[in-house]
Amino acid sequence: MPDAKLSMIGSRAVLFQPSCPFDLANQQRIWAVADEAATWKGVREAVPGMTNVTLLLDHVPIELDRIEKDLTALWESGIRKQVEGRLLAIDMAYDGPHLAEVAEMTGLPVDKVVRLHAAPEYTVYAVGSHAGYCYLGGLDPRLETPRRKVPLPRLPGGSLSLAGLQTGVSASAGPSGWNTIGSTGLSFFDPECSPAALLRPGDRIRFNPVEVKA
Structure with a gap:
């Protein structure tokens, strides 16, 4: 049995957590597992x-062992979902309150932090935390x-x-334990739109620095 964990969330939801590296290939497996599991009876x-x-x-659920076995088998199959998502370019002011601290923690000058952060083409791995928020993969280590x-x-x-190897843009006001390095006026969630969330898993983002203020 691989290192995977199935946990109950309340009475009618389960969380499946395989042990795997944080990268695009494994996230594509996560997308595929979700798509297939969504077709199962009772889901x-x-x-x-x-x-x-x-x-x-x-x-x-009364057969948690079966659910865990089916999810594990699906994960072990290695199926992947490759998504040709759309690319969104975002004008970004690198003016966050923790930009200088990130430079100090990484041992890099502020301008190098900005260049490294703006260089990749990020992929939306998942949408969550709060409505419209995108977890992005691709941050320079x-x-x-x-x-x-x-x-x-x-x-x-x-x-x-940013925090750890993740970065993202808040879709609404709220608390944060991450290091804030910039801001944009773009809205990532609008309940009046359909769909309400601007981006979906598999979409891509490029940040365009329009201002740097440490």
Whole structure:
């Protein structure tokens, strides 16, 4: 049996967490598992997360061992879903309150931090945390930083932050334990639109630095 964990979330949802590296190939496997599991009897919705899949069920499950076995077999099959998502270019001001701290933690000058962060073409791995928020893969490992020991109680929507090997832009105002290095006026979530979320898993982002202010 591979190193995978199945956990209950409330009474009618389960979380499947395979042990795997954080990269695009494994996230494509997560997308494929979610798509296939969504077709199973008794599954109301399958939601891909960051190296995990959540199944929302019609009823309280009585055969957790079977669900775990089926999910594990699907994961072990190695199926992948490759998505030709759309590419979105975002004008970004690198003016966040923690930009200088990120430079200090990484041992890089501010301008190098900005260049490294803006260089990749990021892929949306998952949408979650809050409505419209995108977890992005592709951050340069030289920009890896720890989460903040004391989270900020509130950041405005459009705040660009990073922590660990992840980066993303807040879709709405709220607390954050990540290091905030920039901002944009682009809205990532609008309940009046259909779909309400601007981006989906497999879409891509490029950041265009229009201002740097440390």
